[in-house]
Amino acid sequence: MTVDTSTLVTRSQITITESDCSGCGTCLVICPKRAIVKGPVFLEWLSSACIFCDACIDLCPTGAISETRIN
Numbered sequence: 001m002t003v004d005t006s007t008l009v010t011r012s013q014i015t016i017t018e019s020d021c022s023g024c025g026t027c028l029v030i031c032p033k034r035a036i037v038k039g040p041v042f043l044e045w046l047s048s049a050c051i052f053c054d055a056c057i058d059l060c061p062t063g064a065i066s067e068t069r070i071n
């Protein structure tokens with residue numbers, strides 16, 4: 001039997017929309033993996049660290065963070 005492994009892994013991407021962000025810093029504090037950090041221009045999301053717990057999405061007071069499935 002041949003298994004198409006490309007369909008076995010679901011990947012997602014976290015997007016932080018700068019224009020919706022108030023700069024409250026909540027996501028920086030509550031992320032259990034420190035996967036959202038301050039970058040040189042704006043916040044950055046570290047894909048390799050994220051465990052997709054969705055805490056940042058649930059707790060961002062302005063709805064600036066979203067998750068998109070990318071395959």
Ligand code: SF4
Binds near residue numbers: 030050051052
């Ligand atoms: S989904 Fe969870 S682990 Fe990923 S950036 Fe948000 S709070 Fe951090």
Ligand code: SF4
Binds near residue numbers: 020026027059061063
């Ligand atoms: S929790 Fe939302 S509004 Fe606050 S810094 Fe993070 S992205 Fe910006």
